[in-house]
Amino acid sequence: MINLKEIKILFVDDDKYWMRPTIDALEVHGATVTLLTDGTAVLRYLRKMVQSPPDVLILDIMMPSGSEITTDDEGRSTGLEVYKKIRQDMKMNIPIVISTVVSDSTMLSDFNFSKDKKLINIQKPYTYRDLNSAIAKVLEK
Amino acid sequence: MLSTNDDYKKYLEIFHSNIIEIQDLLKGVFSYKLSEWGGGAILPAGAHDKDRFMEEPKHFAPFCFYVREQLGMKNICYACDDRMAKEASKIGKAIDYWCDWGMRDIAVPILLHGVNVGTIFCGQKILADPGDLEGQSKLLNFAERNGVEDKISDLIEKRFQSIPVSYEEIQKIKRFLWATSQYISQLVYSQLDNEPLEQRLDDHKKLNRFFNTLSEVSNSSSIWQFWSDFEGILPQLLSLLNAFGAVILIIESGKAKVVASHGLEFNSKEEINILEEQLISAEINNFDGAKHIIFGKDIESLCCPICRRVIQNHPTVNMILFAKSNLINLKEDKKDRTLHSIVFFDSTIERKNSFILHEKKSILFQTVLAIVNLFAHLEQVNNLKYIIRQREKFLKDVAHQFRQPLHSMLAYCDNLISQCFPEERKTRIPVYLRDMAKHASILTKCVEYASRGETNIFLSEKMNPANHNINKFLIDCAISMQGYSEEQGIHIHVEDTAAAIGEVEFDQNKLELALINILFNAVKYSFPETEITVSANHDKKDDSLVLTVTSLGIEIPRDKWRVIFDRGVRTALARDYSQSGLGLGLFISREIITAMGGKAYVVESTFTGNQNNCKEYKNKIALTLPGRVILGKKGR
Numbered sequence: 079m080i081n082l083k084e085i086k087i088l089f090v091d092d093d094k095y096w097m098r099p100t101i102d103a104l105e106v107h108g109a110t111v112t113l114l115t116d117g118t119a120v121l122r123y124l125r126k127m128v129q130s131p132p133d134v135l136i137l138d139i140m141m142p143s144g145s146e147i148t149t150d151d152e153g154r155s156t157g158l159e160v161y162k163k164i165r166q167d168m169k170m171n172i173p174i175v176i177s178t179v180v181s182d183s184t185m186l187s188d189f190n191f192s193k194d195k196k197l198i199n200i201q202k203p204y205t206y207r208d209l210n211s212a213i214a215k216v217l218e219k
Numbered sequence: 220m221l222s223t224n225d226d227y228k229k230y231l232e233i234f235h236s237n238i239i240e241i242q243d244l245l246k247g248v249f250s251y252k253l254s255e256w257g258g259g260a261i262l263p264a265g266a267h268d269k270d271r272f273m274e275e276p277k278h279f280a281p282f283c284f285y286v287r288e289q290l291g292m293k294n295i296c297y298a299c300d301d302r303m304a305k306e307a308s309k310i311g312k313a314i315d316y317w318c319d320w321g322m323r324d325i326a327v328p329i330l331l332h333g334v335n336v337g338t339i340f341c342g343q344k345i346l347a348d349p350g351d352l353e354g355q356s357k358l359l360n361f362a363e364r365n366g367v368e369d370k371i372s373d374l375i376e377k378r379f380q381s382i383p384v385s386y387e388e389i390q391k392i393k394r395f396l397w398a399t400s401q402y403i404s405q406l407v408y409s410q411l412d413n414e415p416l417e418q419r420l421d422d423h424k425k426l427n428r429f430f431n432t433l434s435e436v437s438n439s440s441s442i443w444q445f446w447s448d449f450e451g452i453l454p455q456l457l458s459l460l461n462a463f464g465a466v467i468l469i470i471e472s473g474k475a476k477v478v479a480s481h482g483l484e485f486n487s488k489e490e491i492n493i494l495e496e497q498l499i500s501a502e503i504n505n506f507d508g509a510k511h512i513i514f515g516k517d518i519e520s521l522c523c524p525i526c527r528r529v530i531q532n533h534p535t536v537n538m539i540l541f542a543k544s545n546l547i548n549l550k551e552d553k554k555d556r557t558l559h560s561i562v563f564f565d566s567t568i569e570r571k572n573s574f575i576l577h578e579k580k581s582i583l584f585q586t587v588l589a590i591v592n593l594f595a596h597l598e599q600v601n602n603l604k605y606i607i608r609q610r611e612k613f614l615k616d617v618a619h620q621f622r623q624p625l626h627s628m629l630a631y632c633d634n635l636i637s638q639c640f641p642e643e644r645k646t647r648i649p650v651y652l653r654d655m656a657k658h659a660s661i662l663t664k665c666v667e668y669a670s671r672g673e674t675n676i677f678l679s680e681k682m683n684p685a686n687h688n689i690n691k692f693l694i695d696c697a698i699s700m701q702g703y704s705e706e707q708g709i710h711i712h713v714e715d716t717a718a719a720i721g722e723v724e725f726d727q728n729k730l731e732l733a734l735i736n737i738l739f740n741a742v743k744y745s746f747p748e749t750e751i752t753v754s755a756n757h758d759k760k761d762d763s764l765v766l767t768v769t770s771l772g773i774e775i776p777r778d779k780w781r782v783i784f785d786r787g788v789r790t791a792l793a794r795d796y797s798q799s800g801l802g803l804g805l806f807i808s809r810e811i812i813t814a815m816g817g818k819a820y821v822v823e824s825t826f827t828g829n830q831n832n833c834k835e836y837k838n839k840i841a842l843t844l845p846g847r848v849i850l851g852k853k854g855r
Contacts, residue, residue, distance in 0.1 A: 092797060095706040096623040099630035099651075106639035140619060142796055179622035203626035205633045 079207065080214035083108030087213075088123065088132040090114050090160075091177065092141035103206040117156040118144025121163060124170060131172050134213055137161065139178040139185070158188050165194070173216040175200055175209070300324065300340055308335030313397040315342070315389050323389055327396045339396050344384045628655050650702040682726045682815070689755050689764065690717040696731060697753060700738050708747040711738065714754035723755075723764050725815070725844060733811040733819075736804035737768045737840055743797050744838075745772035746830055763845040767822065772796075774836040775824040784809040784819060808842070817844040 087104060091097045092115045104111050112132065114120050124131060139157030143149050147159045157176065164170050173196040180186060180201075191197055200212045299318045303326040307314045313327040324342035328335045631651060634640045640648070690713070697711040704711050734753075741751050749771040756765045773792050775783065783790065789802040809819040822839040829835065 093623050095703055096627040098706060099627055099634050102641050102644060103630065103634050103637075103639050106634075106641060179619045179626075202622045203629045205629060206637065206639070207633075 079210045080217065081108070082210070082213070085109045085134065085213075086132040087111045088114065088120070088135045090117075090120050090136065090141070090157075091138040092116060093138075100206070100209065104209075107206075107210075116142040116144040117160045118146040120160050121146055121168075124164065124168060124172075128168075128170075131170060133173070134217065135164075135172050135174045136177050136209075136213075137174055139176065139180050155185065155188075158185070161189060161197075165190075171196060173213075174198075175212045175216055177204075177209070178202065300326065304328070304335075304338040304340075307338060313393045313400070315393050318343075323384075325389065325393050325396060327393070327400045329400045339400055341392065341396060342389070344389065624655055624659060627651075631655075647702060653699060653702075682729065684724050684726050686722045686724050687727055689720050689723045692723075692727065692731070693717050693734075693753050693755060693766075696734050696738065699735065700742065703739070704742045704751070707742055707745070709742055709745050709749055709751060711742075711751045711753065714752060717753075717755035720755055720757050720764070723844075725764075729811050729815070730844075733808040733842060734766065734768075736808045737819075737842070740804055741768050741770040741772075741838070741840070744793060745770045746833065746835060758843070761845045763817075763843050766842040766844075767839055768841075769837065769839045771827065771835055771837055774826070774834065775821055775838055777824070780821040780824075783821070812842050812844065815844055816846075817842060819843075 082104060085108070087109045089097070089101055089104070089111050091113075094101075094113055094115060097113075101111050101113060112123070114123060120135075120137075137157050137160060140154050141156050143156040143159065147156055147163070149155050149159055157178065161174065161176075164172065164174075176186075176189065176197070176199040178199070178201060186199060189197060189199070191199060196216055198212050198216045200208060299316070303314060303316050303324065306316075307326040308328040308330070311328065311330060313325065315323060315325045318324050322342065323344045324340065327339040327341075329337040329339065631648075635648075693713045697713050700711055738751070738753070745751060752767075752769040754767050754769070756767070757763070758765050773796050776790060776792070779790050784805045805819070812819045819840070819842050822841050823837065824839075825837045827835050827837050
């Protein structure tokens with residue numbers, strides 16, 4: 079398990095009620111967690127924090143998109159659009175853990191897991207240990 | 220008529236360049252309706268003298284191939300197909316004839332301006348009409364003269380006697396192929412109009428697929444996929460109907476305006492005006508897409524005044540097919556609009572190379588009826604497509620809805636075991652556990668509902684009404700939502716009006732489930748740092764209990780006030796605001812209240828201003844239960 083003390087985590091999930099215990103666990107283990115709930119808020123935050131970006135982004139897929147992101151499927155792929163904008167438009171290589179209920183391989187295949195070494199997927203429900211392992215892997219790559 | 224040899228060559232060239240596609244079309248036609256006939260073939264002009272077939276002989280003419288090649292009788296076969304092709308083109312008609320071996324064959328010329336550019340062959344059948352000895356005797360005499368009686372008998376027994384046909388059937392097929400030949404001519408003519416070849420080829424392929432697939436469609440569940448592929452070829456289908464002897468009149472829905480016609484030639488604008496006046500005087504503006512099929516002059520049975528008018532003014536009409544199509548893309552008008560099509564068969568309309576339709580059960584009628592059925596099903600098809608898409612979305616949503624609270628439960632347990640629960644939250648543990656249990660219970664109920672049919676399951680469940688203090692009930696509901704609402708920064712307030720009412724008779728568990736669903740939605744779609752108000756009022760008219768939940772958040776659009784209580788419905792605004800939700804919470808609330816004899820409805824969704832660049836609306840949802848307030852108790 080990796081020590082999360084002083085690790086800055088940007089946690090993105092619109093279901094903050096259900097994710098509360100996961101965020102609690104991260105904070106209890108020393109991480110500094112910032113919680114956001116829609117895709118546009120993520121982009122704006124990262125633009126503002128470009129000089130000191132978070133160490134890890136934990137990103138949900140299905141969430142509201144906000145004004146800067148357009149999806150064809152009512153927000154079901156907002157996380158994918160955020161990922162693309164971070165990598166392609168903003169050219170940020172921030173490590174990303176995709177935290178999602180989605181098991182649809184079709185949707186996940188749009189993410190560049192094979193080529194992007196700083197990208198990993200973890201499916202809900204998961205324990206703190208699972209999340210810690212995913213963070214450790216994506217930080218090592 | 221052609222004036223020069225160059226014209227003839229040009230037509231032949233066009234015909235040859237389309238021959239593969241035309242063959243494919245014929246294959247489709249053959250596979251759909253003539254599969255038991257073993258198919259057919261098309262022989263282009265110019266090949267007659269070379270004894271060359273476009274199809275492999277064994278596929279097109281198995282009998283001919285068998286006799287010529289396998290029995291080695293090529294020298295005594297007089298190639299009747301070649302002779303008859305010339306005969307058919309000479310008289311400009313489809314013909315059926317005896318081959319030299321006593322089989323019945325059909326030759327159909329394909330004519331361009333009176334010139335034969337090819338011939339469709341089909342047949343190789345043994346007539347089975349009782350008393351019709353000509354063919355059979357011809358065959359036997361031929362076999363006997365050439366000493367091949369045994370072989371011919373064996374051949375007939377094995378390969379052809381299993382599919383005897385009647386003379387009547389031969390005539391039907393002949394008419395069918397003649398109409399197909401005319402259609403092919405029209406296709407080639409359109410080439411001369413310089414239509415893009417690519418578009419024409421694409422239409423051919425679609426039409427071919429149409430015929431190939433038509434025979435596979437057996438139930439409405441598959442029809443939507445089938446029909447959606449063929450919307451673009453409606454003009455071609457209409458042309459085909461026209462070639463079969465149908466007159467197609469297309470009028471604009473609700474306006475009785477003649478938009479186009481296929482096969483009905485108007486000599487003047489005045490004729491069109493007269494027809495439009497007749498249609499207008501029918502006094503009908505909304506066509507319901509009903510299908511009318513009549514035989515003979517059974518006018519009284521018609522419920523559509525337009526069809527009655529058509530019959531009254533066209534005494535020779537013997538059949539009307541009425542279909543509604545949502546999409547007709549006419550060549551001269553590319554706009555998509557709802558049109559009303561009348562297709563009627565008039566036996567006296569004189570058109571070049573026309574034929575008369577008589578029987579109800581001819582192959583032609585079945586084909587046309589199948590097409591018209593598809594027209595009528597189009598709307599059902601679109602509805603079915605929508606339902607299937609919604610079901611797919613729902614299944615994905617269910618996975619989402621279950622995994623989130625499961626994850627939360629797992630995480631809480633994990634935190635408790637590993638003792639990494641924040642101190643300030645430890646006192647909230649009972650609240651969280653109660654929330655999760657309730658949420659799991661609601662989800663289970665939702666999914667159970669989704670798997671049931673349309674019947675309200677609460678109608679069959681036993682109600683356990685008892686007297687309860689409504690104020691305490693509402694406060695308990697609000698407390699049970701506390702964990703969830705506070706996480707969203709929302710406070711739930713119970714108004715004092717509830718205290719004034721006193722006791723009410725209801726099934727506590729059911730009403731709690733109904734109200735909690737309303738509150739869940741209210742919290743989910745409320746803006747942060749706002750308040751939700753729950754109130755209870757007594758309607759003295761019928762001693763109804765009226766519960767209302769008022770919140771500030773996203774709009775409930777006026778046209779959705781009813782449908783948001785339907786199963787699986789979530790507005791676009793709701794989806795945009797939150798991905799969570801199955802569209803079942805409000806549905807279940809309504810079902811419960813309905814089973815209790817009450818109503819669930821939206822009272823208002825009023826714009827109150829802009830909050831953080833979002834439009835804020837005051838939303839109020841009410842649950843009404845008549846005759847539940849207990850008189851004489853506290854508060855009265």
